[in-house]
Amino acid sequence: MQASRALIASALAGLVAAGSLAAAPAMAADKEKCYGIATAGKNDCANALGTHSCAGQATKDKDPGDWKFVAKGSCEKMGGSLTAGK
Helix, strand or coil, X not given: CHHHHHHHHHHHHHHHHHHHHHHHHHHHHCEEEEECXXXXXXXXXXXXXXXXXXXXXXXXXXXXXXXXXXXXXXXHHHCCECCCCC
């Protein structure tokens, strides 16, 4: 009985993970990297200039090397850039 529950839980976890992976490409298609708009600690990934290597590690607001994903077409309206600054 315990083994059956573990198997079912494992199968459900796999289905949830597979659903998340399938949605990722579609979500990425309507997003773009926007540099220079992230606030300290709120960036989405590594700094383009190599000052840090992970999300949430921006140390200052609107660093031109830090980026966030935004809806396609909205970056420049928000005061950002589609390319990393220096």
